[in-house]
Amino acid sequence: DAMVIQNPRYQVTQFGKPVTLSCSQTLNHNVMYWYQQKSSQAPKLLFHYYDKDFNNEADTPDNFQSRRPNTSFCFLDIRSPGLGDAAMYLCATSIQRQTPTDTQYFGPGTRLTVL
Amino acid sequence: SQQGEEDPQALSIQEGENATMNCSYKTSINNLQWYRQNSGRGLVHLILIRSNEREKHSGRLRVTLDTSKKSSSLLITASRAADTASYFCATDPDSGGGADGLTFGKGTHLIIQP
Numbered sequence: 001d002a003m004v005i006q007n008p009r010y011q012v013t014q015f016g017k018p019v020t021l022s023c024s025q026t027l028n029h030n031v032m033y034w035y036q037q038k039s040s041q042a043p044k045l046l047f048h049y050y051d052k053d054f055n056n057e058a059d060t061p062d063n064f065q066s067r068r069p070n071t072s073f074c075f076l077d078i079r080s081p082g083l084g085d086a087a088m089y090l091c092a093t094s095i096q097r098q099t100p101t102d103t104q105y106f107g108p109g110t111r112l113t114v115l
Numbered sequence: 116s117q118q119g120e121e122d123p124q125a126l127s128i129q130e131g132e133n134a135t136m137n138c139s140y141k142t143s144i145n146n147l148q149w150y151r152q153n154s155g156r157g158l159v160h161l162i163l164i165r166s167n168e169r170e171k172h173s174g175r176l177r178v179t180l181d182t183s184k185k186s187s188s189l190l191i192t193a194s195r196a197a198d199t200a201s202y203f204c205a206t207d208p209d210s211g212g213g214a215d216g217l218t219f220g221k222g223t224h225l226i227i228q229p
Contacts, residue, residue, distance in 0.1 A: 004157075033216055042203060042219035043158065057216075090157055103148065104217060106157035 003027070004107035006091050012113045013081050021076040021110045023091030032074040033104065034066060035090040043090055049074060050096075078112075086114045120220050121204055127226040134191045136223040138204030139184075145207045147180055148217065149189050152201045161189075161202075194227045201225070 004025045013019040023032065031050050035043035047056045049068045063085070065077040078085055088109045094102040121138050128134055138147070146165045150158040164171045164180045164187065171178045177190040191198055201224045205217040 006157075035219075042221045045216040045218070048216050088155075092158075103160045103163060104158075106150075106159070108157045109155075111155070 004091055004093055004105050006089075006107035006110050008110060009108060010111050010113070012115060013078075014115050015083065016080045019078050019081055019112065021078075021089050021091075021112070023074045023076070023107055024072050025091075025093045025105075025107075026072070027093055027095075027105060028071060029093035029105070030071075030096045031094045031102075032068060033092040033094075034074070034076050035092065037088040037090055037109070039087075046076070081112070081114045083114050086112055088112075121202070121223045123223060124221065125224045125226070127228060128194060129228050130194060130196055132194055134194050134198070134225055134227075136189045136202055136225070138187045138189070138220055140187075140204075140206045140220075141185065142206075142208050144182075147178075147187050148205045148207075149176075149178060149187075150203045150205060150219075152203065152222070154200075158203065191225075194225075196227050196229050199225060199227045 007022050031048060033048040034046045036046055037043040045057050046060045046064055047066050063079050067075045076089060088111050090109045091107040092104040094104045121136055144166055146163055148163045149161045151161055152158045162173045162176055162178050164178050166182055169180060175192045180187045187204060201222045203222045204220045207217060
């Protein structure tokens with residue numbers, strides 16, 4: 001079945017130790033998004049790729065980077081995780097960027113714990 | 116700034132009853148979407164209503180949109196225990212330059228009591 005896959009589902013890292021979260025999709029969608037969702041809060045968009053075109057939200061910390069080597073894969077790199085970066089990280093895809101927005105398809109998320 | 120705000124923040128009803136959740140937003144939108152999230156999981160798209168639509172149905176779901184009041188409601192009829200989840204509204208602001216991602220509200224946590 002076509003889907004959005006996130007690995008790992010749970011990630012534990014140490015304060016300041018770089019960590020990479022991965023997302024892959026079999027939907028062949030043009031757009032991939034990364035959201036951060038802290039406990040009991042709404043998902044917050046960090047950035048998105050339209051094909052290889054990277055779009056960063058204005059308030060996304062520099063500590064967060066992303067890579068999209070091909071259509072299927074997208075990575076979230078946290079260079080120096082702090083305690084405040086502990087959250088669920090959600091990857092999503094949509095067919096293409098247009099007005100109005102297409103439905104987004106979410107992966108199951110990666111829950112990041114920072115010790 | 117937070118675009119969507121849902122109320123109530125939490126709702127507990129008996130199985131079989133109807134559940135109504137509301138969402139308000141601040142700026143002009145292209146569309147409004149509702150998503151469901153089970154505990155510790157990703158979001159699942161439920162329904163999308165465009166800015167020129169006033170009401171939409173999908174199975175036991177009914178969504179309304181009032182662009183003059185910048186508000187939407189989600190009605191789940193004949194609720195089931197499996198409907199227990201958090202429900203988020205999400206807006207696609209009408210920025211004029213194409214879609215740049217969704218802005219989510221804080222969500223309503225719905226509990227269906229058996």
